[in-house]
Amino acid sequence: MDEIFKALADANRRELLDSLANENGQTLQQLELALPNMTRFGVMKHLKILEAANLISHQKVGKFKHHYLNPVPIAEISNRWIDKFTKHTATGLNRLKTDLEASNQKKEKP
Numbered sequence: 001m002d003e004i005f006k007a008l009a010d011a012n013r014r015e016l017l018d019s020l021a022n023e024n025g026q027t028l029q030q031l032e033l034a035l036p037n038m039t040r041f042g043v044m045k046h047l048k049i050l051e052a053a054n055l056i057s058h059q060k061v062g063k064f065k066h067h068y069l070n071p072v073p074i075a076e077i078s079n080r081w082i083d084k085f086t087k088h089t090a091t092g093l094n095r096l097k098t099d100l101e102a103s104n105q106k107k108e109k110p
Helices: 002-008 011-022 028-032 040-052 072-108
Strands: 056-061 064-069
Touching (some): 011 040, 011 056
């Protein structure tokens, strides 16, 4: 899981993931457009890190590699780290809403 967080820590790699989320199956040449100020080798280095973290995969079609987003590791992070915190927040907010509504109803009764 550390590889995933390390890969996501870089803004350039997040930009590549966003680009693949918008249009999956892009070639290196297409992904270079997502990072116009970076060399081809820089983009390749970032893709290698994303692939090592299992955040992307590729499939060779003819002489081109098509890159694909793998959402599973991000979903696992969400399930493990984010969902359990948002669940408590949502439960607390629902409880607060119910308490405030009950309080307002008591005030409205003569």
